[in-house]
Amino acid sequence: MSYEAEAAVLGALIKQPDLMDDCYLRPEEFIADDRHALILETLQYCYEIEGTVDLVMLVQRAGSNVMKIGGMSYLSELAASVPTANNFMSYQYIVRETFINRQASASFASYAGSERIDLSKAAAKIEELQEMQKRPGSSGGLKKMGGVLNGHEEVIEERQKKRGMTGARTISKKLDAITGGHQRQELEIVAARPSVGKTAYMNGDALQTAKDGYAAAIFSGEMPELQVTERMICTMANIDHSKLRSGSFDDDDWLKYSFARDELDQLPIFIDDEPGMTIQHIRREVKKLVKEQPNLVVYIDYIQLISGGRKFKDKREEVEYVSKSLKLLARECDITIVALAQLSRGVEQRQDKRPMLSDIKEAGGIEQDADIITFLHREDYYDKNTEKKNIIELIIAKGRNVGTFTIEMAFLKQYGKFVDLERSAA
Secondary structure, eight states, X not given: OHHHHHHHHHHHHHHOGGGGGGOOOOGGGOOSOHHHHHHHHHHHHHHHHHSSOOHHHHHHHHGGGGGGGTHHHXXXXXXXXXXXXXXXXXXXXXXXXXXXXXXXXXHHHTTTTOSOOOHHHHXXXXXXXXXXXXXXXXXXXXXXXXXXXXXXXXXXXXXXXXXXXXXXXXXXXXXXXXXXXXOTTOEEEEEEOTTSSHHHHHHHHHHHHXXXXXXXXXEESSSOHHHHHHHHHHHHHTOOHHHHHHTOOOHHHHHXXXXXXXXXXXXXXXXXXXXXXXXXHHHHHHHXXXXXXXXXEEEEEOGGGSBOSSOOSSHHHHHHHHHHHHHHHHHHHXXXXXXXXXXXXXXXXXXXXXXXXXXXXXXXXXXXXOSEEEEEEOHHHHXXXXXXXXXXXXXXXXXXXXXXXXXXXXXXXXXXXXXXXXXXXX
């Protein structure tokens, strides 16, 4: 029955594309046929970009995956298998119930023969499945605005206790004082030219986040995990990176290295350097990790290197898709996502080298999707004789809820380390 229901859902969507607005199912809930999850993903993407769906569009958008979804013949078969789309909601219900039952069976089967059962994990799984049953589709939809504030007094009191820190700590105390830390469901962009300090910023920020009790997950599309981790150790231990790279440690360096290793082992910092990383891979890994680490900040290095997983008209369209997907993932998982971004060479053609929003490479929808956009700028990157040596500016060019401002920090390049300055924000 599951196969027939899944086929009916997909066929109805192909036959009547506006049903996409009523479709609450997720690709992973299609378990009867390996082709079905990918077909739904392609349908969702096509409808999102084009505003409608037909067989030709589906085949075009599927690109190299076209045979994985059965080709034109199987898509046509699905469309023809549904005489009417009137029972679409009933088909969806069957697919959702089948998925929930399968998940429940697998979960309880894992405890068979086990002497010890993790009751908290079992209870969390049951609650998750019950929520799926109670609220098919999402927790969204129209509701009375006044009802949103139920229990809000406790939220305000909690903010008072935390002295305005409503999210995970960032790399700068001054930034925390203005933003309240990394806020849940927000997408933050940190952009700079190559070698200005993006990866150092990410490592330093992830370190502060982890020390604050949040988990940090780094998805590195640019550097292998060992290189990123070595840079993290240098930041933590105040070891010159050139010494680590050459292996020329003295006794003091070995001692600092050992202490940093021990500290890093205790911190909830995770890293993934999957080659050819796709947004679908990131989504899967984040959804798995957030079940164990609900207080999570995700870092992407960097957004233009992440593949959309299918064929796009151009790079700009692909970056738009990845950006929008990251924002949706932040909202869906109730986490913060910090994505690094590369700036175009255009910034170097101007007399004033400070970046502007238009300098973000293949910017696309990044400016619209991001809640905060931070540019990193160093005068000594362009002018070796500047008086502002080892100073880096954090230029908040967009702050949906915090406005725009600039903070200066010291940048100790040999350690890849950002340090707060005592002077006031610029």
